Amino acid sequence: MRGFDVLVAVLALGAFAAVPDGERADLVLRNGKVLTMDPARPVASALAIAGDRIVAVGSDAEIDRLRGEGTRVIDLAGKTAMPGFIDGHAHFVGIGDARIALDLRGAASWDEVVARVSAAARKARPGEWILGRGWHQKDWASPPSPNVEGFPLHASLSAATPENPVLLSHASGHAAFANAVALERGGVGRDTKAPDGGDILRDASGAPTGLLRETAEELVSAALQKDLARRTPAEVTADLDRRIDLAVEECLRKGITSIHDAGSSLDVVARYRQRAEAGTLGVRVYAMLSSSNEELEREAARVRVIGAGRNHLTVRAVKRLADGALGSRGAWLLAPYADAPGTGLVTYPMKDLERTAEIAAANGFQLGTHAIGDRANREVLDVYARVLARHPKKDLRFRVEHAQHLDPADVPRFGKLGVLAMMQGIHCPSDAPFVVARLGETRAREGAYAWRRLLDAGARIGNGTDAPVEDVDPIASLHASVTRQPKSGPAFFPEKRMTRTEALRSYTVANAYAAFEEELKGTLAPGKLADVVVLSKDLSTVPDAEIPSTEVLTTIVGGKVAFSAGR
Helix, strand or coil: CCCHHHHHHHHHCCCHHHCCCCCCCCEEEECCEEECCCCCCCEECEEEEECCEEEEEECHHHHHCCCCCCCEEEECCCCEEEECEEEEEECHHHHHHHHHCEECCCCCCHHHHHHHHHHHHHHCCCCCCEEEEEECHHHCCCCCCCEECCEECCHHHHHHCCCCCEEEEECCCCEEEECHHHHHHCCCCCCCCCCCCEEEEECCCCCEEEEEEECCHHHHHHHHHHHHCCCCHHHHHHHHHHHHHHHHHHHHHCCEEEEEEEEECHHHHHHHHHHHHHCCCCCEEEEEECCCHHHHHHHHHHHCEEEHHHHCEEEEEEEEECCCCCCCCCCCCCCCCCCCCCCCCCCCCHHHHHHHHHHHHHCCCEEEEEECCHHHHHHHHHHHHHHHHHCCCCCCCCEEEECCECCHHHHHHHHHHCCEEECCCCHHHHHHHHHHHHHCHHHHHHHECCHHHHHHCCCCEECCCCCCCCCCCHHHHHHHHHHCCCCCCCCCCHHHCCCHHHHHHHCCHHHHHHCCCCCCCCCCCCCCECCEEEECCCCCCCCHHHHHHCCEEEEEECCEEEEECCC
16 A cells, blocks of 8 residues: 555544655645535645545645655645536537637627628638637627517628638527528528428528528538538547647636536547547546437447546536527427517427437436426426436436526426536526516516525536536636626526525536536545645635636646646
8 A cells, every 4th residue: 555545544544643754745735725615624724635636634734744855835825725616517629619710709799790700701711611609699789780580681791701601609509690601501592491499590581591590500510511521530630639628728727627518429529538548638528428319329338438547537428408598599488488479499309308318327327408498497307207217226317407497386396306407607697688588577587597496495506607608717607606697787686696605516516416426526525536726716705796806826637737827
């Protein structure tokens, strides 16, 4: 017994002085506030790490007894260390994509979107795809003219980009806007029928406006994929690695040590595994497969893996989408939208979802289902209830991804069924400007981002960002969780806020549990993985107004400093 094993055994006996000569911590953090999230010792001033594990948490004097000549010491200088953030729902490769694509966030008008795309087109080769992301009509000072349902027509964009196909993803990720060249490439015209679960927005004459909702996006993205398929295998791998590297860099800079990747293909997950086992993945990934039911039946047993590459990759979840997003009016509602006809879109049949759940249960997989509208949440909970009743002895931990808008009658079902509500705090203030318009005052007050009601009813809430829909920054999402404060105007039904402790647990303890990793992550305690973030301020006590200015100083993954603001 040597190294980590010796230290754990000694600490279990409470005998700091008995550590054998030569057996010392590799890394010590001291002289600060260690916010452990562990009820057994919530706060300390120092911690010790050997290898990739925490071996002790205590006072400076206690931890100093584990230092040796080779121990690296980080002086916290009064700053706060806490468990590395776990983003409970994001799109990992998409974070890298967002660093590459044209950034349309913050555009104050449709004209500004067109101007940014036009500038990119002037630098592009004829025929080259121009991809953008992040526009949202709620950010525009006024609706474009002309418009349909507040969305523009493609004429001005097409005039500015006559030689390039353009595809611009909505900030929600549930709609896209295409110019004339891209629509033609995708075969989208006046007589094109929208696919199931999708919608082609049309003008009064029946011509496509350019807006494609949900599965209708695939008509144009299929043309993009056809062009991408011309790359060599080496080019495909190099492109994927670039996106992964950019995502890793962004996560570490934001203090994220683990991320739940909400839906990836078998090929992408295979590359994750290669990199995890080679020690080059950088952050820990809990991957959800987006494979079809047929693929899952063939491949689930083969691709399931727990803790590959020294706990850098776990593949034991499946992702499905039951509906769209509220902003694009794709969320599936029990009653019509308050500001438009219709009740949204069903993007995956419930009978197929039930089959997915059974495949998952049979193969030791978790199921996470995107559900935003109150009807989508009810239907998904109904499916889960039936499947869970057939497997009463299995620890399945089924999840609802987003759970944004709930009928009050369905709130208690999360706790009773043990279904996890995987929500994103930052979505609340981001969506606040249009939620009441979409749902009406009563529905918005009773069921929109119902954190307080869910927690009081015994549900577990995991937090995240849905990046790149939102910035992957956990500090912004934590601030939103405890304030529900949009950029301007009053807080959005503030009575449903989380407490500070609840919000911090939602980004650490709850997300570790949501990935079956509560024995490895979520708290700073002996035996846990040494994943730590050092912050400029104490998020447990700093005034609400100061949370956004909190900086990530150091990110540690597996006992190694992976990011330092000083470098």
